[in-house]
Amino acid sequence: MSEALLSVRDLSVEFTTYGRTQPVLRGVNLDVPARSHVALVGESGSGKTVTMKSIMGLLHMPPASISSGTIVYDGRDLLTMSRRERLKLTGTDMSMVFQDPMSSLNPVFTIADQMSTILKYADKRLGRSRSGRERMQRVLEVLAQVRMREPERVARSYPIMLSGGMRQRVLIAMALLSEPRLLIADEPGTALDVTTQAQILKLLKDLVEERGLALLMITHNLGVVRETSDYVYVMHKGVVVEEAPTADLFAAPKVDYTRSLIDAVPRLTGARPTLSVEAAP
Amino acid sequence: MNARQSPLLEIVDLAKTFPVYNAFGSRAGEVTAVDHVSFSIRRGGVYGLAGESGSGKSTIARLIMGLLTPTGGDILLAGSNITGTLGTRAHSRQVQMVFQNPGSSLNPRRTIGQSIAVPLEAHNHPRADRRRRISELLDMVQLPASFAERYPHELSGGQKQRVAIARALAVAPQLVVLDEPTSALDVSVQAKVIDLLTSLGRQLDLTYLFISHDLSLMRNFADEVGVLYRGRIVESGPTAKVFEHPEHDYTRLLIASVPVISAEEEALRPEIPLIDGEIPTAEKLLALRESQRTTEVPKRT
Numbered sequence: 001m002s003e004a005l006l007s008v009r010d011l012s013v014e015f016t017t018y019g020r021t022q023p024v025l026r027g028v029n030l031d032v033p034a035r036s037h038v039a040l041v042g043e044s045g046s047g048k049t050v051t052m053k054s055i056m057g058l059l060h061m062p063p064a065s066i067s068s069g070t071i072v073y074d075g076r077d078l079l080t081m082s083r084r085e086r087l088k089l090t091g092t093d094m095s096m097v098f099q100d101p102m103s104s105l106n107p108v109f110t111i112a113d114q115m116s117t118i119l120k121y122a123d124k125r126l127g128r129s130r131s132g133r134e135r136m137q138r139v140l141e142v143l144a145q146v147r148m149r150e151p152e153r154v155a156r157s158y159p160i161m162l163s164g165g166m167r168q169r170v171l172i173a174m175a176l177l178s179e180p181r182l183l184i185a186d187e188p189g190t191a192l193d194v195t196t197q198a199q200i201l202k203l204l205k206d207l208v209e210e211r212g213l214a215l216l217m218i219t220h221n222l223g224v225v226r227e228t229s230d231y232v233y234v235m236h237k238g239v240v241v242e243e244a245p246t247a248d249l250f251a252a253p254k255v256d257y258t259r260s261l262i263d264a265v266p267r268l269t270g271a272r273p274t275l276s277v278e279a280a281p
Numbered sequence: 282m283n284a285r286q287s288p289l290l291e292i293v294d295l296a297k298t299f300p301v302y303n304a305f306g307s308r309a310g311e312v313t314a315v316d317h318v319s320f321s322i323r324r325g326g327v328y329g330l331a332g333e334s335g336s337g338k339s340t341i342a343r344l345i346m347g348l349l350t351p352t353g354g355d356i357l358l359a360g361s362n363i364t365g366t367l368g369t370r371a372h373s374r375q376v377q378m379v380f381q382n383p384g385s386s387l388n389p390r391r392t393i394g395q396s397i398a399v400p401l402e403a404h405n406h407p408r409a410d411r412r413r414r415i416s417e418l419l420d421m422v423q424l425p426a427s428f429a430e431r432y433p434h435e436l437s438g439g440q441k442q443r444v445a446i447a448r449a450l451a452v453a454p455q456l457v458v459l460d461e462p463t464s465a466l467d468v469s470v471q472a473k474v475i476d477l478l479t480s481l482g483r484q485l486d487l488t489y490l491f492i493s494h495d496l497s498l499m500r501n502f503a504d505e506v507g508v509l510y511r512g513r514i515v516e517s518g519p520t521a522k523v524f525e526h527p528e529h530d531y532t533r534l535l536i537a538s539v540p541v542i543s544a545e546e547e548a549l550r551p552e553i554p555l556i557d558g559e560i561p562t563a564e565k566l567l568a569l570r571e572s573q574r575t576t577e578v579p580k581r582t
Contacts, residue, residue, distance in 0.1 A: 223540025
């Protein structure tokens with residue numbers, strides 16, 4: 001495989017609570033080449049969020065511990081570099097779009113306050129600095145990039161003054177602030193209505209294409225996978241059970257679990273989904 | 282078996298407005314949550330109410346359950362007007378509800394058996410028979426009788442939702458209101474819960490009002506649908522017809538927005554004109570159509 005921007009190899013994570021150790025990820029391998037759109041799909045408890053958190057360095061350790069593996073970003077292992085070095089990458093060159101637009105924004109600060117604070121700290125970690133005015137300019141720039149009609153008004157707003165769709169756009173704008181090359185999106189749009197979700201997915205797709213970003217999309221929705229990614233990893237019980245180009249996976253899933261997962265999805269055509277999933281009782 | 286066409290539930294011109302107060306506590310106006318809605322569900326049928334947040338679908342469920350009092354209109358159950366009896370015991374014997382989130386609709390301090398016993402007690406089910414009835418209900422939702430001794434936290438999401446269904450069926454209601462019954466569950470679990478609801482419906486001759494924002498699921502479960510937009514039903518009819526030939530622009534937008542997993546489904550999604558290179562919001566699309574209709578401008582490509 002050609003040089004990937006992000007490459008996870010043999011990642012195993014376990015959680016220890018009350019003296020009991022439970023494996024949560026078992027030998028996960030995953031590649032995100034530059035400019036590619038990769039999806040990581042799984043049901044609750046499959047380990048997709050833990051994988052994302054391990055990549056972004058958001059795992060609470062303890063109770064979690066990484067028992068083996070490497071996470072190589074742009075040729076360097078994130079797990080062996082110093083915390084300082086890692087912070088130069090996470091949140092800047094690799095950034096994250098969070099799931100819940102209601103709880104990911106601070107209700108008592110304006111959008112502009114929150115965004116310029118993020119930018120200030122990102123700059124600081126990278127040893128750069130810019131004036132408040134320059135920061136504000138950048139904030140308005142990214143708000144326009146996420147197709148906000150009136151960036152100035154949005155910047156002055158408190159989260160409560162914005163709709164769910166607009167808040168999700170703000171979260172995307174935040175992730176774009178420091179011009180990342182890799183965007184990790186955790187279930188974007190799941191908290192939104194379908195029509196708004198469709199808008200957000202199209203926006204994400206347009207953005208990553210326009211700006212040549214790599215996108216790692218974490219989701220439980222197979223429809224979203226098919227609509228946004230060209231390569232997909234299926235996780236089940238902490239293991240990647242199948243990986244394939246998205247079109248191939250839907251056309252001919254090789255693993256029973258993937259097949260049963262696809263079969264369980266209700267279809268818009270009304271074709272009865274079959275019920276043979278061995279997953280949960 | 283479902284040949285009887287007489288409606289079990291008829292909703293006639295139902296309306297609900299909520300007062301809005303300003304910061305000083307005086308009345309500043311009102312919002313119309315349900316705007317003269319009418320529909321009926323035939324006995325043994327599954328009627329789907331589709332709509333996005335704020336469309337009024339949950340308000341309609343609450344009105345039917347008697348948790349809210351309608352501002353206008355009538356609710357007829359099996360031909361008799363129940364608007365006056367809403368919220369009474371006679372009413373709750375006929376109409377029951379399964380809530381969205383099984384994690385919060387079961388009391389964590391009660392065992393499953395105690396939770397299912399609540400409606401039995403309220404409806405004076407003979408004390409001596411309660412234990413038997415609880416195991417019978419658990420068996421109906423395909424859970425072992427031993428679950429009666431367990432607490433909600435020991436159960437998975439799908440199991441909890443089965444308990445919620447058993448509790449709703451305890452008083453043998455005719456109509457069950459399902460408010461997003463599977464939206465908190467994984468797809469594989471969802472498929473099983475829907476399958477269970479379908480077979481229970483047939484077995485017990487239940488009538489369902491199914492409220493959901495998941496259109497693919499609605500296509501599979503409901504035999505008739507009504508599409509709600511801002512408190513009004515903008516389109517209704519047999520499910521297959523509405524999905525294959527949606528007439529209202531809002532219905533078309535809703536269907537076009539569903540992420541799908543096959544080419545056959547993609548072919549079903551109507552074309553929606555992009556406005557400024559973006560998928561339009563419902564308001565924008567409807568406004569555009571309105572202006573096209575009034576000025577008769579030829580369709581832009």
